[in-house]
Amino acid sequence: MALSVEKWVGLGSAMAGFGLLWSRMPEHVHDEARHIISSLVPMVMSYFNPYEQITISKYGEERFRRNKMFDAVSTYLTRACLDYASKLKAQLGNNNKDDPLISLDDNQEVVDYFDGAHMWWRLCPKSAKKRGDTVISLLPGDSDEPPCYRLVFHKRHRKLVLDSYLPSVVRQWHELIATNRQRQLFTNHSQEGKSVWTNVQYNPPATFDTLAMDHSKKVEIMEDLTAFRKAKEYHSKVGKAWKRGYLLHGPPGTGKSTMIGAMANFLKYDVYDLDLTSIKDNAELRKLFLDTTDKSIIVIEDIDAIEVELTTKRKGKEAPQGKDDKHVVIELSDKNIDKGKVTLSGLLSFVDGLWSACGSERIFVFTTNHVDRLDPALIRRGRMDRRIEMSYCRFEAFKMLAKIYLDITEHSLFGEIEQLLDEIDTTPADVADNLMPQGKRNGEIDRLLEEVNGASADAAGNLMLRVKRRREADDCLAGLVETLKKAKMKAATSPMDSTAQES
Known part of the structure; x- marks a missing residue:
């Protein structure tokens, strides 16, 4: 017991002597010592920490080119770990569907499992800060940086992650974009x-x-x-x-x-x-x-x-x-x-x-x-x-437009339209505009077809559709012929008008 007390007394004396010596040292020695200690602390922590970390940034080393691995991880986690996340974000896509697009929220931590190993993932947005005492947030280095994914795993799984898990993520990403790719x-x-x-x-x-x-x-x-x-x-x-x-x-x-x-x-x-x-x-x-x-x-x-x-x-x-x-x-x-x-x-x-x-x-x-x-x-x-x-609309292009807009391949006005298109330079956009049925014509057709009597419901429906398409084609093609004739007359009179103005 006395020996133990003497040891503590000796330790206290040594610390006091060290403190006195430290206070007498120049200021630059203090700065160098602090720098050495600060550099040793992460090394000591890393030695005792059983986990390792991989950062996958959104951009390359010099933030000059987008990192495709970031896109691979984002797609993979949305597909594989969405059910395990507690924080999600949703937005409506532009694919004419009412289903929202669901993805992981920022700073959401999810756990993936691969061959019995736990993989912790977190999406850290730009200027991410430490949030919460989790496996990932307790690691050093969680400071301001561009958007990135952090992967944390146990040291004993290092070879598994590098040789199997990450290549598997990339492989599944290629498969997902091949089957579900949206342009x-x-x-x-x-x-x-x-x-x-x-x-x-x-x-x-x-x-x-x-x-x-x-x-x-x-x-x-x-x-x-x-x-x-x-x-x-x-x-x-x-x-x-x-x-x-x-x-x-x-x-x-x-x-x-x-x-x-x-x-x-x-x-x-x-x-x-x-x-x-x-x-x-x-x-x-x-x-x-x-x-x-x-x-x-x-x-x-x-x-x-x-x-x-x-x-x-x-x-x-x-x-x-x-x-x-x-x-x-x-x-x-x-x-x-x-x-x-x-x-x-x-x-x-x-x-x-x-x-x-x-x-x-x-x-x-x-x-x-x-x-x-x-x-x-x-x-x-x-x-x-x-x-x-990309030239003006000629007869071959017109037939394609007539098939698309009016669902017809021949008509009595086709011959006249072909002759006019050979004489007039008009764009496919102008021709297509004339081939779109107008609402007022649809109303006239509906009133006409309401007079159909003595036919079964199916027969009357088919008849109405046929008559409607025929009337729409007649009206649209007649309107196109009229438009082309006006354009022809305008083209013929324009040079004369110019000559008159010059004289």
Whole structure:
């Protein structure tokens, strides 16, 4: 007992001596000692802590490119662990269904089981803080950072997690998106001074079956898209990026946007509608490009409205007269030293330069109303692999529209309409507008069919439907003929009016 007391007295004396010595030391020694102690504490905690942690951030190391593993985990947890979560969030989708889309709420911790091992997951939003005494929140490092998932597991399961569990998550993610994939429409906008993508579910109604275009031309485009989709090994063999460029050109209303929707439906690709007017420089353009996914269509619409300013600067000429206001929305520059703008070289690198190889299975689509205004460097072979002219509506395209809108393949007015369409330049959009039945015609038909007597209910119903369709077709086609004749007369008198005004 006396020996124990002596030990405690000796310990107290030693501590007192150490405290006196510590107080006499210079301040910089105190700072260095505190730094050493603070660095040793996590190591000591890690040694005694039986759990390990993996962080899966939404973006890469330099927050420059989206981390696909983050998307894989998000999809997997929503499918596998939704029943075990106590905090969820819901939103209505854009898929014409009333069922809400349910997903995990921020800071929701869920437990997954794999081969008898417990896996703790938590979605930590941006600027996440420690919340609650849970397995994950007790670990060090839960401080401010971008959105991320935290996976915690026992040390003895480390090999299982790395070799089996995480690969299983990725594999199930691929299976889920292959069977339940919803196409997305992305657009870029400025947020906190930076351009970012936002998206909605995309279900375009257009298909190649409903596209008003010559049948042989549609078949040619579909065969080209199919060949591209199967050309992974070919592009690797010849050393080219797996991409393809399409230039859609033609007057407004000829179906360029409809063609993009049909391509997205045919390939089941996402669509990125790139707005260059909200991008401040080439670096931001590259950042947006790297955030796009494979199996996507990247669209720049009305490229002539942007490129007309660029073309005139390159040639040192004045801008053409009578251009639309939208032609001056953005000012592109062909000088690389102009770092505050999107340059032509930056755009070309995005389409067909070094950065185009960062990703695969992408289609670039440019649309224009005036192909002659585009810089030749932008639309040369290799950048725009195919030029598709979206022309005025001719008889073959009209028959397709008549089949879609009126469900007819022949009519007594077809011959007259064919002759007028050969003489008049009118767009498929204008023709389709004339083929849509008006409400007042439906009312007249309903009153007429109410007079049908002496027939069974089924027979009367079928008769009413047939008469209604026939009357709608007669009225719509007669209206189209009248519209085309007026357009023909206007086109014939316009040159005479111009001559009279000049004289």
